Amino acid sequence: MNDREPRRIVIVGGVAGGMSAAARARRLDERAEIVVLEQSDYVSFANCGLPYHLSGDIERRDDLLLHTPASLGAALALDVRTGNRVTAIDRAARTVSVTTSESSYQLAYDALLLSPGAVAVRPPIDGLDHPAVHSLRTIPDLDALDEHVTRLVDGRSDDDRARAVVVGAGFIGLEAVEALVARGLEVDVVELADHVLPPLDAELAPLLADELKAHDVGLFLGVSAQALNPASDTALSVVLSDGTALSADLVLVNVGVRPASDLARDAGLALGRHGAIRVDEDQRTSDPHIWAVGDAVEVIHAVTGTVGPVPLAGPANRQGRRAADSMLGRRTTPQAAVLGTAIVRVFGLTAAVTGANQQTLAQAGIAHEVVRIHPGHHAGYFPGAAQIHLVASFAPDGRLLGAQAVGRDGVDKRIDVLATALRAEMTADDLAELELAYAPPYGSAKDPVNMLGFVAQNVLDGTTPQWHPGELDDVLADTLVLDVRSQGEFDRGHLKGALHIPHTELRGRLDEVHAAAAGRPVSVHCASGVRSHIATRVLLAAELDARNLSGGWLTLTALRPDLVP
Amino acid sequence: MNDREPRRIVIVGGVAGGMSAAARARRLDERAEIVVLEQSDYVSFANCGLPYHLSGDIERRDDLLLHTPASLGAALALDVRTGNRVTAIDRAARTVSVTTSESSYQLAYDALLLSPGAVAVRPPIDGLDHPAVHSLRTIPDLDALDEHVTRLVDGRSDDDRARAVVVGAGFIGLEAVEALVARGLEVDVVELADHVLPPLDAELAPLLADELKAHDVGLFLGVSAQALNPASDTALSVVLSDGTALSADLVLVNVGVRPASDLARDAGLALGRHGAIRVDEDQRTSDPHIWAVGDAVEVIHAVTGTVGPVPLAGPANRQGRRAADSMLGRRTTPQAAVLGTAIVRVFGLTAAVTGANQQTLAQAGIAHEVVRIHPGHHAGYFPGAAQIHLVASFAPDGRLLGAQAVGRDGVDKRIDVLATALRAEMTADDLAELELAYAPPYGSAKDPVNMLGFVAQNVLDGTTPQWHPGELDDVLADTLVLDVRSQGEFDRGHLKGALHIPHTELRGRLDEVHAAAAGRPVSVHCASGVRSHIATRVLLAAELDARNLSGGWLTLTALRPDLVP
Secondary structure, eight states, X not given: OOSSSOOEEEEEOOXXXXXXXXXXXXXXXSSSEXXXXXXXXXXXXXXXXXXXXXXXXXXXXXXXXXXXXHHXXXXXXXXXXXXXXXXXXXXXXTEEEEEOSSOEEEXXXXXXXXXXXXXXXXXXXXXXXXXXXXXXXXXXXXXXXHHHHHHHHTTOOGGGOOEEEEEOOSHHHHHHHHHHHHTTOEEEEEEXXXXXXXXXXXXXXHHHHHHHHHTTOEEEESOOEEEEEEOSSSOEEEEETTSOEEEESEEEEOOOEEEOOHHHHHTTOOBOXXXXXXXXXXXXXXXTTEEEOGGGBOEEBTTTOOEEOOOOHHHHXXXXXXXXXXXXXXXXXXXXXXXXXXXXXXXXXXXXXXXXXXXXXXXXXXXXXXXXXXXXXXXXXXXXOOBEEEEEEEOTTSBEEEEEEEESSSHHHHHHHHHHHHHTTOBHHHHHTOOOOOOTTTOOSSOHHHHHHHHHHHHHTTSSOEEOGGGHHHHHHHSEEEEOSOHHHHHTOOXXXXXXXXXXXXXXXXXXXXXXXXXXXXXXXXXXXXXHHXXXXXXXXXXXXXXXXXXXXXXXXXXXXXXXX | OOSSSOOEEEEXXXXXXXXXXXXHHHHHOSSSEEEEEESSSOSSBOGGGHHHHHSSSSOOGGGGBOXXXXXXXXXXXXXXXXXXXXXXXXXXXXXXXXXXXXXXXXXXXXXXXXXXXXXXXXXXXXXXXXXXXXXXXXXXXXXXXXXXXXXXXXXXXXXXXXXXXXXXXXXXXXXXXXXXXXXXXXXXXXXXSSSSSTTSOTTXXXXXXXXXXXXXXXXXXXXXXXXXXXXXXXXXXXXXXXXXXXXXXEEEXXXXXXXXXXXXXXXXXXXXXXXXXXXXXXXXXXXXXXXXXXXXXXXXXXXXXXXXXXXXXXXXXXXXXXXXXXXXXXXXXXXXXXXXXXXXXXXXXXXXXXXXXXXXXXXXXXXXXXXXXXXXXXXXXXXXXXXXXXXXXXXXXXBEEEEEEEESSSHHHHHHHHHHHHHTTXXXXXXXXXXXXXXXXXXXXXXXXXXXXXXXXXXXXXXXXXXXXXXXXXXXXXXXEEEOSOHHHHHTOOOTTOEEOOGGGGGGGHHHHHHHHTTSOEEEEOSSSHHHHHXXXXXXXXXOOEEEETTHHHHHHHHOGGGOX
């Protein structure tokens, strides 16, 4: 399709990837006929904004509707048809079958782009059809939920708040929780994994859990919802796998999505893992006249090399642009493997991830060393520095494999820098040498990202061996624990049997360590790992077999709250 | 010095690079004797925090003193000697001559590290010795200035505010301006360059100028201070090169720094350009037993390849760490060339730079294409999106050369991402494919950095040719200007002789364009460059020789405020 004749491009799905493709195609080719077929009544709506209209952050519903068929027609001469559902593709004839509320028709294409998105997974729960049960994927979903919430809070007092149960504590689930709390509901969250936000490493999740509890959100982790039993005309009882019953005036189910690839499958296009549409680097499917983008297609994960769908708006938009280039015979930028960069606001906290988390690396059998730091988001001497809890994994050769962070400020910046570093296949040495913008209100002369590099260098080259929170039982059984924090910190809670010597006194009290260790390794820790790093170096120089606790008491007690009295 | 014998490391200068080296050396080598000689009374103070104690942001002066000789002795067993000035180096004997207020002595070294920093340039102005004239490089400078300001504002009314003149509108000058305004002074700024913050491209500086004026700061650009004449016992008259006389109760001079390399020069060490100490990749000087770091040493600029000193805290700290590694015979990470990443807060605005600016590229004769965008700092449909004014330069092969940004929020994040991209030698294609964290409160599915990549791709591959604000005179003389903004925008100000057709009407009114162009090129513009990009593509398809104004009306009127009625 790279000659100069006008042709028809048909695009199935008018959100994110599909609409990016349509707009790009028009900018590249003024003569092509471009038809967008959208089964719903809305195109180009702000999918990621839905929870924020529910919360009231985005006041006007119309602000979610970024474009209309009329505005797209005027600006880009696109033929946008809402309420037009594609039911079949005839690949031999190069036509699609389209159904509207009034009729059906065939539409021929020269190039076809599929951007069908994903559909909500329907978990095996009895009672999902109750009118108090909602999902949150589309504008009609939002409208129904919003109307229901308005009805529930109307006229109720603080003593008689309506109750919501959110099933699934993923990204959208947590955004919905925040929105429902903002609307005045009492909210419980049910999550099958043992921690909220399953893509986050378990050690960072307690920070989010504490923030949720501080807003009176009930957490039910490691359990599933088994049944939604009618409790009255309007209310439900949500029965969990451990027998708990939660009363609810409203239930929101968000347990993930699956590719909406039925149309592609029925047309005989090659599907990959998890039913996602298989595409090449140019977004072309197994049919040379059909391209596909967005939540429905298979991508390669940059770190693990695994393939599968990744439902994220950013990659979908870029895929749409690339598909348009390819359909119009232009040079395309090869599809970069997906990092899975994602972010969520949970009340006052931000949590963000990029690359592979520890669990994924372990499952994939990828050797890695984990580094944990807890720096301020800007210079400590400037008021308002907020602690960032930052975890990163590195390959033995120093290559960054993934990073995660939680904090009140500056989290998005560090994860974006690390996502850029991941794309560039940077190493710990490279992170150490990054030259980031420093003035006291914004960062530190040694930015948290530089610090990650420094610590990783020390770990990887053997300067400072680490021990990890997960090794606590062995450490307690087989080694001397040396706590180098201050007396006050020690008094507020410490490991049983720990020898306590503040790091500033260590050089003068090495005999005590030798005596207590009695030939055993010494497992050092402080609050965050900084003072204990110095102490570990002192001990190693004194011929002791010393290791430093990665992430310190902060990470340890996040995973083991039972250690704090 | 990599055997196991204890040796003596002597470090001259106890701030930033010097203290980073001392701390790293101790962590690597428990037996070395480490002596830090600091001529002032303070080590390890927060140099970059000085303006923020003056402003009151940092309330306690002690918060600026990050460490003391005692704390460094306790934690790191460093022998830190303040008030100890090194007057000479005997390289053959490997000793330094040290002077204190009471005596002099010789100190032998096995390894010597020079971290002397920089000294304020003393401009050729008469009257600099007046007691109302200050600089702001050290704690004593800050104390004197703070005391003077306190005296000036004490008991004065709003009608009788004290007046300050700040000479030099660089990074520290602007921070000082903000601080003095916060303290209640009326402030004038004098800058020799034709715009504030000379490292910033001229087109972004007007945003800062407007912010300064909005806080009643007087701007005197393109002029120098020639004389500081006593006007009374306590006040001065600052006479400018254009004859203007500014009255001042206080004058702060900040016209840059030069390397404090006298000691190195007197010892016969090789100096480079601008008198900076020449070092190799390991920070070693021309003497194999002497290393040097920080503001006094020569670095290579990553983009231009030019060499010279760059007085920034981040590189200084990393150089100190690297020098310690080298002194102790460890593998070092080669010194990365310097990007010059820097940032400043100017009241509610942030300005940041990385890599080479347009002026530097032009002077160095490096071919480049400039791309300008004005996106929101997060999704436009989420409340509070603040416009970022973002400018970047790309080589013809697509490689990023430099970037600058000004805005109220999200500027530091984008410049840090771009600084990381610069370090990785990324291209426009790479920026387009970056996968940054997106949720409505934090960014957009197409982040501003992605958008930079998209626009640069279109420019570099010829999809959308650009014209630039600097070409305005030629454009007005030789081409048809087509303004595709809305009627309301057009009515509020437009280029003389421009044809006005809103972009949504363009396809139906191409005949008008053909007629008006009469064979001439068509120079299209809108407000920011987005709508005019679509329009340019429409015109090119209609066989017109069309170009799109880079940065749109926003950039054009920043450089040419006379165009706005």
